[in-house]
Amino acid sequence: MKILVAVKRVIDYNVQIRVKEDGTGVVTDNVKMSTNPPDDNAIEEAVKIKEAGKATEVVAVTVGEEKAQETVRKALAVGADRGIHVKVDGILEPLAVSKILQKIVDKEKPDLVFMGKQAIDDDCNQTGQMLSALLNWPQATFASKIDVKDNKLEVTREIDEGLETIEINVPAIVTCDLRLNEPRYASLPNIMKAKKKPIEEIVASDLGVDVSPRLEQLKVEEPPKRKAGIKVANVAELVQKLKNEAKVI
């Protein structure tokens, strides 16, 4: 079984986001970037399945600017076998990314495609579902547990009401929840080894996919600020304020 894992480079989750003064977006210059957190879970799961002898190859793919390749390199350092970097500049919507990934799937013919359930920059939560629609494959979204059984997967999904278990036939798409596993750290020797693993570079325009945006981002602004609160001296004062000032209890 061959697993393709899609990873995205985003602003690190620990960075406090700042909105640009001209309202065109958020500040990304000199800001720490990392792999989208649930994409790390997707890589980890693929590597674990390979380590368990149930997959033969793990290929990491990213779509984006020059520096996006760092995320593929990181995936290689934690166990992916080789990488693919589809180079494209500018804003990419999930629809465009899923069309590019469809081309990569046509070329690589993986049995499974894994990725994070959502990117923490645009918070869209679309790409996996869109890719499975384009391929007409089954989708197991928000996965918190994956059992590989021959040519099937049994996947437990996080849903609002609790948990749902489904069985999907391979080939299939899985989008990963943070609870799926605990991603490992790359060891220094593995980081050195990863430098020798191959990354194929593909120019997006060579894939014949229209990636032009359909949405216009008219403005990005700070959310309304909460007015400063007060510190209360003790519990009695707190309860009194909640009862008589805020009138919520």
Added chain:
Amino acid sequence: MAILLIAEHNNKELRPFTLNAATAASHIDSDVHAVIIGQNSADAAKQLSELPVVKKVLSVEGAHYENFTAENFAPVIVKLAENYSHIVCSANTFGKNLMPRIAAHLDTSQVSDIIKVISPDTFLRPIYAGNAFATIKSNDAKKCITIRPTSFDPCESTGGSAPIEKVDASEEFSNTKFIKREEIKSDRPELGTARIVVSGGRGMQSGDNFKLITEIADKLGAAIGASRAAVDAGYISNDHQVGQTGKVVVPDLYIAVGISGAIQHLAGMKESKVIVAINKDGEAPIFSVADYGLEADLFEALPQFMEELNKLNTIQK
């Protein structure tokens, strides 16, 4: 052209956020039709027809719709879409799973999780876990929109009498099979819709200590929340998690106990009307969003809090 709302239900009745999604749909255009796809879902369809904002109900029945599988739902809606300008659904796990599958088939760039309808083609949505708001204009002919339910009031649920029209089922998608659903049952209000939420974090130190939170929640008729740290530490099950990757809550009162206030957590609760923080670290970021902050050891403060509540003559429920 009219708006098509996708109803979320459990085959017996509508799920509450369908009413919030109906409100959002009616902000785009007053001509809202609603589609309900299920198995033996006639009662839920009738309920849908009674929403005054809904002008027509489309009912699709089939055994393969019993478990709301996106692979089975999407083709039905894609077929119906030719008569509609917008497809609208709640951005909970049902809608998040389903809508992008529809959008890709329609070759439309979806607008996810909107919090406001600015005009029929322009919407406000949070990005970066609510740390920024983006105004997005869609230039696609058909627009696929998911809405954040807590940002729209539920619509009226009675008084309407929309006609219910049967629509043919689509073929079954055979590569996805439903096995089981484990619903977490509770007598408490649901976290996503509760008027008061009491949440515990890593500061609770153990699952046993959550009984201090449970007591207060019982007294206030509140739902129980938790930070990701508390869930990861195994103090409480993950359906209680509030935050970017858990539930987004907007209660009248949110009480954060022993929660430092990581960005991920704030994203899930900072729109609450009144926020209380109880934490012994006076520098904890949670205090920056709290209306009332109490710098105290929670193991002293919570029993006192319970005592003070017991002294009150009346408590709003």
